[in-house]
Amino acid sequence: MKLVVIGLGQCGSRVADEFARLNKRARAQRRIEICPGVFAVNTDAADLSGLATIKSDYQHRILIGGRKTGGHGVGKINELGAEVAREDVDKVVDALRSAKRFYETDxxxxxxxxxGGTGSGSIPIITQHIKERYPDKPVYALVILPFEHEEETEERTIYNTAVCLKSIDSVADAVILMDNQRYVRKDFSLKNNLAKINSLIVEPFYDLLCAGEEKKAKYIGAKTLDAGDIIQTLLGWTAIGFGKSQLKLIKLPFERTLNFRAKSIETHKGIQAMDEAISELSIRCDPKDAGRALYLISAPAKEMNMDLVKDLGDWLRELAPNAIIRNGDYPRERGVLDITLILSELSDVGKVRKYYTQSTDLVPVIKRRQKEVAAKLQGIEEAAKDIPSLL
Ligand SMILES: Nc1nc2c(ncn2[C@@H]2O[C@H](COP(=O)(O)OP(=O)(O)OP(=O)(O)O)[C@@H](O)[C@H]2O)c(=O)[nH]1
Ligand SMILES: [Mg+2]
Structure with a gap:
C-alpha cells in the first residue's frame, strides 16, 4: 500500500520524518516505494528546519500562518492552529501534487x-479539504496522545486533545491512536526519548505497507495482504500493535519443520508474537470492542504453514469475537516471526471517553478565562482612551 504522509505541527512532522526514513529503508532493503510523498506542515520555521529526511524544499516543508505567527508556532492555542490552516490550506493541498507518481497513492x-496547537488544530481542517479534493481516496489520521505528566500539569492539554479527537473523528475515515504514555518504558534511559518513541510508532507500518507492494514471486505470500484489505479494515477508532518472536536460526538436520514437536513450537512462537502485539497495542483497548481486525504474519517462507495461520486466526477470533478478521502472510523475514495487528472500528476507547468527560468540566473554565483575558485587555484600552497617540 502506498500512502502520502503529511505531518502537522512539531510532533506530526517528526513522526512524518520517520515515515520518510521508513520509505528509504523499504527502497534500500526491498526496492519498494511505500510513501510516494512525505510532507511536513508547521507554523514554526525552526522546527521545520530541524527535520532530517523529508525533502528540504518549501514544497515539502510547508510553513503556514507565517503572517499571523511570525514563524514561531501558535503556543498551544488550537483555535489559532485551525484558523491558520483554514487560510493556508490551498498551499498544502497544491503541494501534495508535487509528489512523484501521486496518482498511484492508495x-x-x-x-x-x-x-499542541498547530497539529491539533489543523489536522481536522486539512483532512476535510483533502477529502473534498480526493473523494475516492481514504484519508487516515494518526493522532498522538500526550504523556500523563502533561495532562497533570496543564489543563489545556486535555481540552486540546478532546477537541482534536472529536473533530478528527467526524472527518477522517479512521483515527489511529498512539498513546505516548504507553511507549514510556523502563528500558529507555530518558523518559522523553522522543526519537525512540517515534521509531516505535512507525515500526508496525513497515511490513504492513510493504506486503502488498512486492513484485517478486518468492516474497509473495499464500494470502497477500494488499491495500484493499487494509482499506476494508480501517474505520473509526483504531489501535495498532506489533510483536516479534525470535526463531532458531540453525536447525539440526533431524529437526524438520513438519515434525509435530517442531510444529507446535512454531505455533507457540506465533501465539507468543500475537500476545506481544496485543499487549503492546498503541492504545489500551478491549479487543472485544473491535468490529474489524487484521493480522499479518511475516516470517521465513518455510516457517509459515496453513496450521500456523489457522491457529493464530482461532486465537484472535477468541479474543475479538465481534470482529470481521482479515489476514495475510508475508514471506520476508529471516530468523524472526513478526505479527502486525490492527484492531479497528472500536466501539469504545476508555481514554478517549476520559478526555471527553474531563473536558466537559473544563469548557466553562476555559471559556471564562478567555473572557477574563479579553475583558482585561478591554480594561487597559479603556483606561488609555484619553491618552493621545503618536500614530
Ligand atoms: N511521540 C512524540 N510526541 C511528541 C513529539 N513532539 C511533541 N510531542 C507531543 O506532542 C504534543 C505537543 O504537540 P506539538 O506537536 O509539540 O505542538 P504543535 O502542533 O507544534 O503546536 P504549537 O507548538 O502549540 O504551535 C505533546 O503531547 C508532546 O508530548 C515527538 O517528536 N514525538
Ligand atoms: Mg510547535
Missing part, C-alpha cells in the same frame, strides 16, 4: 500530536 495519512 490514500493519505495525516499525523499530529493532539495536545
Amino acid at each position: 490514500g493519505f495519512l495525516l499525523v499530529a500530536g493532539a495536545a
